Amino acid sequence: MDSLRNPDPFSRSTADNPMVGWPSDLACLGVRSRLGVGENLFLRGRVPTHVFWVESGEVQLQRTSPHGHNVILQRVREGFVAEASLQATRYHCDAVAAEPSTVWSFPRGRVLKALRSSPDLALWWATRLAEQLRSARLRLERLSLKGACDRILHAIETEGSDGLLSLASTRREWAAELGLTPEALYRSLARLRRNGLVQICGDELKLLPNPTVPPNAGSLGETPRGACQL
Amino acid sequence: MDSLRNPDPFSRSTADNPMVGWPSDLACLGVRSRLGVGENLFLRGRVPTHVFWVESGEVQLQRTSPHGHNVILQRVREGFVAEASLQATRYHCDAVAAEPSTVWSFPRGRVLKALRSSPDLALWWATRLAEQLRSARLRLERLSLKGACDRILHAIETEGSDGLLSLASTRREWAAELGLTPEALYRSLARLRRNGLVQICGDELKLLPNPTVPPNAGSLGETPRGACQL
Structure with a gap:
């Protein structure tokens, strides 16, 4: 994992830096790094040292079962990784880059100390988790259709x-x-x-408003005027 | 929505009460109620007054789109409802009981005050959200198979x-x-x-260990000795 030159999340523009808007108490703890395909972010059973934020690429949380199956627990393309390990004693799975990825690392002890010293910061953290939870639940409902x-x-x-x-x-x-x-x-x-x-x-x-056919109907309708082609 | 007689989450046994283990500063704010089918917990656009925890039954978060579709955003059978509205100015959807349900209501202002006055409480709250996030992501990964x-x-x-x-x-x-x-x-x-x-x-x-056939194989194998029938 190669650390990039500039570890300061606030020195980049919004387009380059999804961490804009993070409280400075937290953002200043982050170090931005690049992972090559197959590189591990952490291994199951190790004592957690960091929580992470994936900026780009894809990090997979995986577990090899006692029965030899490789189970993918989660694919993260943008979002927290190991946020639930903030207060855990061990990582519960492996994290590996499935693509070249850019990841922010936050030292767990310093994050916990910052959150414990400021309820506002802890509430901000909870709000980010709630947003990700809402998004995950929306996707769950969608996949159940x-x-x-x-x-x-x-x-x-x-x-x-x-x-x-x-x-x-x-x-x-x-x-x-x-x-x-x-x-x-x-x-x-x-x-x-x-x-x-x-x-x-x-x-x-x-x-388009007032549809007259159900969404799954197979019959060919007319292309509405002004509509672009696929 | 009929409030039950006993609003104290800690006066019941674990089997009856999934709130056991909640910090007393939060648990003492909860009121347990029953909803009949079709009853609303809250309506879209209203100023949030409570966050909720569904103990049993099913509460659906729904939104009627400007185009007349009824969209189910989330089905909650056990877990938070409107936890993301803790710091929002309006509820972003309707919440309605799809089955007879038992729900705990927590006054939003008092929850926020309690979380702001105790970083440990705010971290506990964040940990519950992280658990639910991990569970939702596991289910997402499963549904993508x-x-x-x-x-x-x-x-x-x-x-x-x-x-x-x-x-x-x-x-x-x-x-x-x-x-x-x-x-x-x-x-x-x-x-x-x-x-x-x-x-x-x-x-x-x-x-069972050491499977010799892939999980989706259609061929009929022998029933292993000692295995129960479906």
């Missing part, structure tokens, strides 16, 4: 603003997040467009 | 202890949690048993 079209509509309704969602990831990445193959995503987007439910302009998906 | 058998094995590996999982819910409820139909769950359990991967005794599922 059977139809691909229903998952897409749910994502636009819940992640978008006033029925308009700008995709931040590639279609392939978005398909994986929705638990779909890229082909199923393309087919379903085309169906939603044909049925006049969703307008697609580049990376923007817009819900 | 394509095969029903893989989801079952993942649940035993991650929710069980040393490869042994005791089911706390009915098979029908467990199927819903796994994103499966009850029929698919039964078929997959039977296949895992036939292939010698899992032993099933009543509500206990046990991983």
